[in-house]
Every structure is written in structure tokens, then in C-alpha cells.
Amino acid sequence: MQSENLLHRLEELNAIGVALSSERDIDRLLETILVAAKRITNADAGTLYLYEPENKQLKFSIMRTDSLGTAQGGTSGNPITPYPIQLIDKDGKPNHSMVVAHVVLEDVTVNIPDAYTAEGFDFSGTKSFDKKNGYRSTSFLAVPMKNHERQIIGVLQLINAQDRESGVIVSFSEDDQHLLESLASQAAIALTNRRLIQQLEDLFESLINLINTAIDDKSPYTGGHCERVPALTMMLAEAANHSRLGVLKDFNLTDKDRYELKIAGLLHDCGKITTPVHVVDKSTKLQTIFDRIHMIDTRFEVLKRDAEIEMLRGGRTQADYQALIGQLGDEREFLRLCNVGSEKMRDADIARVHQIAKRQWRNAEGKLADFLSEEEIENLTIRSGTLNAAEREIINRHINVTIKMLEALPWPNHLKRVPEYAGGHHERMDGKGYPKGLTRDQMSVQARVMGIADIFEALTAKDRPYKEGKTLTESLTILGKFKENGHIDPDLFDVFIREKVYLDYARQFLRPEQIDEVDESRIPGYTP
Structure with a gap:
């Protein structure tokens, strides 16, 4: 016995x-x-x-x-x-x-x-x-x-x-x-x-934070992005995990899933370590190492000087001179507004830039030249934001670099999906995103969660060079339109609103003046 x-x-x-x-x-x-x-x-x-x-x-x-x-x-x-x-x-x-x-x-x-x-x-x-x-x-x-x-x-x-x-x-x-x-x-x-294992995980996360610090410190305008997106990703993922409605009712997160998504969130922009600072920091359309709008200001001063000399020599009347000076002042202010890029440009404004570009001025070599170069015209007629097509391609390339970097790592089994989650945050539900043009059915819920987190963080970010951080109502209105046009996951968007994930995030990361009273019934595309 x-x-x-x-x-x-x-x-x-x-x-x-x-x-x-x-x-x-x-x-x-x-x-x-x-x-x-x-x-x-x-x-x-x-x-x-x-x-x-x-x-x-x-x-x-x-x-x-x-x-x-x-x-x-x-x-x-x-x-x-x-x-x-x-x-x-x-x-x-x-x-x-x-x-x-x-x-x-x-x-x-x-x-x-x-x-x-x-x-x-x-x-x-x-x-x-x-x-x-x-x-x-x-x-x-x-x-x-x-x-x-x-x-x-x-x-x-x-x-x-x-x-x-x-x-x-x-x-x-x-x-x-x-x-x-x-x-x-x-x-x-x-x-x-x-x-x-815990020490290795802590070391791994410290190395990730080291990379993110390097990325965020490259530019004062993106500081904190690599911290905020993972935080919002986990908030929305937890809300989806608790949802018992619609297609998300079977979505469940284990502790392992949470850790995998957390790591993916921390690494979602690691490819930006290769993105040139002058592109990340481009706060105006004519900015490179410096804002070239001042060069155009100088050209206007040259035109004013030449007009004054012509008037003094008797080649132009006082009235014509005053009219030209007023017109040049208007055109100068107009180009300055175009350079900011805070609002979407109208066709009429683009046409006016081309018209101003045809003015002739005498350059430093004493030769007559068009007032604006082709490259300056291209930049000043950017319809939205401050990046031209080539610069936007450079920015977009960071996701390809991210995927390449992450797929090169020998991930253990419990982190195998990190590249897929991190690499999918610029895809769209309708297949018009990048870099792979995936549709909703081809993406995991986690990757779709990260896509919404990345967009909302960008909308509300208070430190971007080309805009002020938007209010909650403004940001949710834009996000709702993204749902309607097939950009983001509709079910996750509804969870984002219904569970007030946006408010939890706002209380942690937004300025008080950004946290306005949201009328959810007026948010486009929201289905309670």
C-alpha cells in the first residue's frame, strides 16, 4: 500500500x-x-x-x-x-x-x-x-x-x-x-x-524601443508615434476581444496573441529608420534643407524693383506701377498659402500657380527666366499635404523596408505573425492599399486593427509639421468616411465608436482642447 x-x-x-x-x-x-x-x-x-x-x-x-x-x-x-x-x-x-x-x-x-x-x-x-x-x-x-x-x-x-x-x-x-x-x-x-526568457523578452523589447527612439528622435514631428500606435492598437484589440456582435463575436485573444500583437505594434514602422529626415520633416511644399518660399519672395522683390526702375525711367505710369505692385503682393501671399498645404487645392488654384509661373524675371545671371521652375510648380501644386509624388513614394517605401526587415528575422513560433500584422497597416479593405494590395478577407483582424490605430493616431497627432492635431469629432468624421469608401474595417470601426476606444485614447494622449463633445449619431458610416 x-x-x-x-x-x-x-x-x-x-x-x-x-x-x-x-x-x-x-x-x-x-x-x-x-x-x-x-x-x-x-x-x-x-x-x-x-x-x-x-x-x-x-x-x-x-x-x-x-x-x-x-x-x-x-x-x-x-x-x-x-x-x-x-x-x-x-x-x-x-x-x-x-x-x-x-x-x-x-x-x-x-x-x-x-x-x-x-x-x-x-x-x-x-x-x-x-x-x-x-x-x-x-x-x-x-x-x-x-x-x-x-x-x-x-x-x-x-x-x-x-x-x-x-x-x-x-x-x-x-x-x-x-x-x-x-x-x-x-x-x-x-x-x-x-x-x-523574461530577461530575453525585456532585452528584445528594449532593443525595439531603442530603434523606435532613434526613429522618433530623427524628427520632432513624429516623436511618440511609435509609442502611441501600439497603445491604441491594444486598446482596440481588447475592445474587439470583448465584442460579441457580428463577425467579431468569435475573435478571442490569448496572452500569447496579445504579446505577439504588442510586438507587431512596436515594430510597425521600424522601416522608417531608413527614411530621410528631410522627407519626414517636410513641413511646407517647398521645404528641402530650408523653405525655398524665401527664394520666391526674393524674386517678387526683384520684380518690384524692376517695375520701380521702369516707372522712374518713364516706361510705366504711376498708376500702372501701383497696380502691378498690388498684384505682385497678392500673388506672393497666394503662393505662400499654397506652400503651407493645410487644405486641399482646387483646380482654379492650380491653374493660378501655372499662370504665375509664366511671369518673366531676370535671374542672378541677368537672363530672363520663368518665375517658377518645373520642380517648384510640381511642389506648389501638390493637391493635399506637402509631399510630392517622389517624396510620397519614399515615405511609402518604409512599409516595404519594414516587411523586409521583419521577414528576415528568425521569429519563434509564438511571434511568427509579427511581420504580417506590422506589414499590413497601410492596406485597405477594398484592395487599394499598399504594398501588397490586400483585401479585407486576406488580412487578419490584428492587421486591420493596426490600420485603424495608425490612421487615428495620425489624425489626432499634435506634432506633425503640416497640420494641427484634429479634434475627436473631426477625426472620427474622417475615419467614418474612410469606412464608407472601403478604406478601413467597418466592424472594427463600429467597435471603436461603440466601446468609446477613441475616448480612452484621447484621455491619455490628446490635448484637452482636442477632446470635444462627440455626437456619435452624426459620425458618417457608424452603425450602433
């Missing part, structure tokens, strides 16, 4: 090892270790300590006492109250009076049948606890947790082994000790591996 029980406990130990190796969350892992240790030894209480070598102390991590119904640390939601146990006392001597400290200092297992009769250890704190809580701490078993390098990373301490039939408090047996030592070894390796 005893051999059957031991065999069952060995099988349970093996199952525990499998469970430990699959747990990703460190707090849950620690809790699983302690609960498993109590179960295979049938102990009433237990504590798991983590060793902090830099402070020479053992920190309480998880505490459980079944008969008292108390739990601290882990998933209990209750904070750990005891202070850490110091391995060196106030006099600078090793603290062998505390059982768990002695376990670390001597690298030994301590098995005590009865704390009240044991010698060599200080159990005054234990007895005080017992008196206060009506408890009787009797048997103790403390085992060091050693990793694959035989370094102690913690201590498992169990209290009050119970007879499996009668429930009477008994001593921890040799089998209990061997089983706990085996579990402690497995647990230490599992915890070390999880910590190593």
Missing part, C-alpha cells in the same frame, strides 16, 4: 514538472510550485522564499496556510506582510538561527519533527504567530532550490505534514524529503528558465 502511494506521488511529481515547464507567468509559477509541494507532502502550510544575493536576504514570495484559510502573494491579491529574512545579522555574522537562512548558508535540507523541542534554531517568531492565530507549528521541512548551475535561488519551507488517513500532524518522512528535494530542483530550473 505504501509503495503504491509512493508510486502515485512520483507520477504526480512528473506531472508537476510538465506543468512547471509550461507556465509563463512568474507569479503563477511560484504559486504552482508551493501548492504542488504542499500537495505531494500533504503539508498544511508552506512558504516560498526567493534568494536576493545582492542584498543577502530571503524575500517572502508566496505563503499559504490551509487550516487558517490564509494566503499571501501570488494570485491571492494579498500583499506579503513579513519582512525579508537577512542572511547576515546586525553584527555581520551568518544568521544560522533562522531555518531558511541556515539552509542557504550551508546548502542543506533541514527536517525538524517538532519546532517546540528543536534546538539550535530561533522559533520565537513562530511561537508568537501560533499564539496570535491559535495555531501549532510542529513539523518543518526546508529545502534549497538550486538551478542547473547548482546556485541557490530560493527556499521551499513546508509546515505540519498531515497523515493522509487520519489528518494528524506528523513528521515529514524521508520520502517526503526526497520528493520535495526533487520538486525543488525541477522548480528552480523552471523558475530560472522563465526568468531567462
Whole structure:
């Protein structure tokens, strides 16, 4: 009977090892270790300590006492109250009076049948606890947790082994000790591996943030974009995850899915590291290294000077001169407005630019030339924004570079879809996006989520060179029109409005003056 029980406990130990190796969350892992240790030894209480070598102390991590119904640390939601146990006392001597400290200092297992009769250890704190809580701490078993390098990373301490039939408090047996030592070894390796993975993930995210910092720092106008888009992406993804309407009712995110999408969001614009600063920073249509509108200002001054000389020589009347000066002033202000690019240009305005371009002026070489060059005409007649076709192609190329960079990385299985998510945020539902011209059915929900996040962040961004950040109503109106013309996912847009994702985002990232009262019933394309 005893051999059957031991065999069952060995099988349970093996199952525990499998469970430990699959747990990703460190707090849950620690809790699983302690609960498993109590179960295979049938102990009433237990504590798991983590060793902090830099402070020479053992920190309480998880505490459980079944008969008292108390739990601290882990998933209990209750904070750990005891202070850490110091391995060196106030006099600078090793603290062998505390059982768990002695376990670390001597690298030994301590098995005590009865704390009240044991010698060599200080159990005054234990007895005080017992008196206060009506408890009787009797048997103790403390085992060091050693990793694959035989370094102690913690201590498992169990209290009050119970007879499996009668429930009477008994001593921890040799089998209990061997089983706990085996579990402690497995647990230490599992915890070390999880910590190593966590450190690698932290390092990976730090490297991503390093790239994003470099991208954002290239230009004061895009600073924060690489931070805000991932944040909004996760907000909308969570809202979609909670949605139980329409096609999104079956969309579910696991912790693994969330991490994968988070990484994709952080890397969605990594290709911009190759985008020239003068294109990213182009705040006016004529800007290159400097705003060339001032060169055109100079040409107007030359025309005014020539007109004045002509008048003084008798070749032009005073009235004609004044009329020309007024006309040149109007044309100068008109070109200055065209240069800003804040509003979409009308056909009549484009025609007027071409008309002004035909004026003749005498250049620095003394030769007559057209007032505007072909390149200046091209830029001043940009219909929307400040980028010409070639510059927009340079900007758009960042997504190709992003995909190329991400697809070149050896992604582990749980991050395999990062390139697809990050590379799809400029695609459209109607297939008119770039770089691949994907349609809605060819895209994952995550990629569609990122597309909306990228657009809304751009609309509300308060630091772009060519515009002020729009209000919520203005931004949602434009986004609604994007839904109507097949640009963005209609169901995700409805979730974005219905769950007020836009408002949660605004409260974190927008200026107060941008957060106006939104009348959702007037947002184009919104279906409540």
C-alpha cells in the first residue's frame, strides 16, 4: 500500500514538472510550485522564499496556510506582510538561527519533527504567530532550490505534514524529503528558465524601443508615434476581444496573441529608420534643407524693383506701377498659402500657380527666366499635404523596408505573425492599399486593427509639421468616411465608436482642447 502511494506521488511529481515547464507567468509559477509541494507532502502550510544575493536576504514570495484559510502573494491579491529574512545579522555574522537562512548558508535540507523541542534554531517568531492565530507549528521541512548551475535561488519551507488517513500532524518522512528535494530542483530550473526568457523578452523589447527612439528622435514631428500606435492598437484589440456582435463575436485573444500583437505594434514602422529626415520633416511644399518660399519672395522683390526702375525711367505710369505692385503682393501671399498645404487645392488654384509661373524675371545671371521652375510648380501644386509624388513614394517605401526587415528575422513560433500584422497597416479593405494590395478577407483582424490605430493616431497627432492635431469629432468624421469608401474595417470601426476606444485614447494622449463633445449619431458610416 505504501509503495503504491509512493508510486502515485512520483507520477504526480512528473506531472508537476510538465506543468512547471509550461507556465509563463512568474507569479503563477511560484504559486504552482508551493501548492504542488504542499500537495505531494500533504503539508498544511508552506512558504516560498526567493534568494536576493545582492542584498543577502530571503524575500517572502508566496505563503499559504490551509487550516487558517490564509494566503499571501501570488494570485491571492494579498500583499506579503513579513519582512525579508537577512542572511547576515546586525553584527555581520551568518544568521544560522533562522531555518531558511541556515539552509542557504550551508546548502542543506533541514527536517525538524517538532519546532517546540528543536534546538539550535530561533522559533520565537513562530511561537508568537501560533499564539496570535491559535495555531501549532510542529513539523518543518526546508529545502534549497538550486538551478542547473547548482546556485541557490530560493527556499521551499513546508509546515505540519498531515497523515493522509487520519489528518494528524506528523513528521515529514524521508520520502517526503526526497520528493520535495526533487520538486525543488525541477522548480528552480523552471523558475530560472522563465526568468531567462523574461530577461530575453525585456532585452528584445528594449532593443525595439531603442530603434523606435532613434526613429522618433530623427524628427520632432513624429516623436511618440511609435509609442502611441501600439497603445491604441491594444486598446482596440481588447475592445474587439470583448465584442460579441457580428463577425467579431468569435475573435478571442490569448496572452500569447496579445504579446505577439504588442510586438507587431512596436515594430510597425521600424522601416522608417531608413527614411530621410528631410522627407519626414517636410513641413511646407517647398521645404528641402530650408523653405525655398524665401527664394520666391526674393524674386517678387526683384520684380518690384524692376517695375520701380521702369516707372522712374518713364516706361510705366504711376498708376500702372501701383497696380502691378498690388498684384505682385497678392500673388506672393497666394503662393505662400499654397506652400503651407493645410487644405486641399482646387483646380482654379492650380491653374493660378501655372499662370504665375509664366511671369518673366531676370535671374542672378541677368537672363530672363520663368518665375517658377518645373520642380517648384510640381511642389506648389501638390493637391493635399506637402509631399510630392517622389517624396510620397519614399515615405511609402518604409512599409516595404519594414516587411523586409521583419521577414528576415528568425521569429519563434509564438511571434511568427509579427511581420504580417506590422506589414499590413497601410492596406485597405477594398484592395487599394499598399504594398501588397490586400483585401479585407486576406488580412487578419490584428492587421486591420493596426490600420485603424495608425490612421487615428495620425489624425489626432499634435506634432506633425503640416497640420494641427484634429479634434475627436473631426477625426472620427474622417475615419467614418474612410469606412464608407472601403478604406478601413467597418466592424472594427463600429467597435471603436461603440466601446468609446477613441475616448480612452484621447484621455491619455490628446490635448484637452482636442477632446470635444462627440455626437456619435452624426459620425458618417457608424452603425450602433
